[in-house]
Amino acid sequence: MTATENSVVSASNFTRFLEAILAEQPVIGPRERPDQPGFYRFGRLAQAEDFAPDYGTTTVPPKKTFAALREKLFTFTLDSPPKLDLHFDSSPFVLLGVHPCDLAGIDALDHAYSQPPAEVRWTANRQRATIIGLDCRPDSYCFCTQVGTESNRNPCDLFLTPMKDGYLVEVHSDAGAALLEKAGTRKAGEEDEAAAEQWRRKKTEEIIPEFDAPVEKIADILEAGGLTPVWKETADRCYSCGSCNTTCPTCFCFDMVDDIEPDMRGGARYRTWDSCQLLDFALVASGHNFRGERWQRVRHRWQRKFLYLYRQFDRPYCTGCGRCSRACTADINIVDVTNRLIAAAQKEA
Amino acid sequence: MAEPAKNQAVDRTHIFYVPERARVMTTRREPSATFVELGFEDGRPLNHHPGQFVQVSVFGYGEAPISVCSSPTRPESFDLCVAPMGNVSGAISGLSPGDWVGIRGPYGRGCFPVDRMKKKDLLLIAGGIGMAPLRGLIQFICDNRDDYGRFMVVYGAKTPSDILFREETRQWTENPDLDFYLTVDEADDEWEGRTGVVTEPLKEIDIDPENTVAAACGPPVMFRFIAMELLKKKLPEERIYFSLERRFKCGIGKCGHCQLNDLYVCQDGPVFRYADLLKRTEAGEVWVPEKDQDTA
Secondary structure (H helix, E strand, C coil): CCCCCCEEECHHHHHHHHHHHHHHCCEEEEEEECCEEEEEEEEECCCHHHCCCCCCCCCCCHHHHCCCCEEEEEEEECCCCCCEEECCCCCCEEEEEECHHHHHHHHHHHHHHCCCCCCHHHHHHHHHEEEEEECCCCCCCCCHHHHCCCCCCCCCCEEEEEECCEEEEEECCHHHHHHHCCCCCEECCHHHHHHHHHHHHHHHHCCCCCCCCCHHHHHHHHHHCCCHHHHHHHHHHCCCCCHHHHCCCCCCCEEEEEEECCCCCEEEEEEEECCCCCCCCCECCCCCECCCCHHHHHHHHHHHHHHHHHHHHCCCCCCCCCHHHHHCCCCCCHHHHHHHHHHHHHHHC | CCCCHHHHHHHHHHHHCCCEEEEEEEEEEECCEEEEEEEECCCCCCCCCCCCEEEEEECCCEEEEEECCCCCCCCCCEEEEECCCCHHHHHHHCCCCCCEEEEEEEECCECCCCCCCCCCEEEEEEEHHHHHHHHHHHHHHHHCHHHCCCEEEEEEECCHHHCCCHHHHHHHHHCCCCEEEEEECCCCCCCCCEECCCHHHHHHCCCCCCCEEEEEECCHHHHHHHHHHHHHCCCCHHHEEEECCCCCCCCCCCCCCCEECCEEHHHHCEEEEHHHHHCCHHHHHHHCHHHHHCCC
């Protein structure tokens, strides 16, 4: 892609732009939950007005558009021999309004799923989507600056920064440039760029939680071990409900289950999200549970986010979105616990 | 470059989790497990390595990882030996000849190192259903007997009726090509063989630690005691292999169920060198559970 200058689209032009896209393909974007005002979810927009650009953070991250909570893999008949049919929808859609941290979450899963043998179900779903990013305002749980995702643009095709009237639009791919042709835009001037810069500065200034050590140090601390008291203390409060996993943009563990149609002629296999915090996650047929203790499961979550996958992909598998802390029924905060680990390691040293 | 058609089928399986159909050729019920012989529709071989596993679907029940318990040197079909422990394994145990299942795989990059074992003395140790993955290796060694040195197999079953592959174990006892040690934890009135846990016969065996490779499969707690015996015999950690059991859902290092510290047992194993497992705390916690309890 050749470098493109940023443009500005006014609020009214943006509505028309969105309507033009909606006429051609489905748009998944943040919208207020009708059942829970004040809470937002990524869902299909019926009309341009459904788009809620001021949303804080959705409960569930947009990864669900590429790997659904419950995804039909194939159908089977119970004939002899059985007939198997791959279930896959390849129609295109636009994913709108993704914050920088959630873009980082999608990028993290791109890396994980593309490890050979690659999971083409994820990759093929990703190819269906044109992604429009959107800059955000943090709340007290956000800590994107601590994991370096606050200005992340990867992967997106267009990126929007809110302005007084409309958005400053960055183009990040040819597909994005092609999509933007549907919008009435003007070239961004110095003032517009300064306003966007101001938005970004204000955003980073508003972030409160801080890790007491850099991320690369956290990996070393976890590797060195000797942190069992912190794991046990955290586990004493944990209910093993799995909310932290299901709301995490970088968690990708799953289970596979069969369902039979009531007519008993066939059924389907589904892939469903799973959680390493649930008691039976590492249970095997012989009855042994490899993480039967709650503290082992708590430790596993941290080690996966900040050690194993960090070492494998050279990036933490945490985007700083704060969802796990927001969702935690026991108010376990990922930054607090990490800082307790850092403190325990310093005491040890 | 265009890939051959066969690989496309493999890709479809790997990527989209759609299994290939296979037919049950024979079944044999043993008291504690069921033996199932399978073949693909087109008669093609499974092309597995000893130690690999397949994901077996019984449609409507689900999918479960099962070790292949036959050798690739006998390619006309492949065998599974399944104890009815859960939903899917229970359904596999109930299969009859002519029934259909789905197969994905074979999976696992960590197999029994049959090349590195060449010219070496081999000591295989099986506990309980752990005999299943080792039986494929035993067949493989028997079919390539000249490539290997002394061949010793130790098999411990809970009771005489729990002995798997009964007919074959009888043949192994009589086979001059291998030293077969069979023991049961609890004897019954008719049992005339050895009684005692699997490590008992192991104590009696003299090995040449410079030229021996050991491989074991069994319940998680067994590994610790086997490792202790083998280390007493001065066998280096690099030449001890363990085949591990986990609840693989995908088989391709994605679903997370089989993670052992930084390893995915399905992809990096399921067969590991003891030396590599020693570096992993989550492996150690299984074998030396008291170790980590101390720190609290």
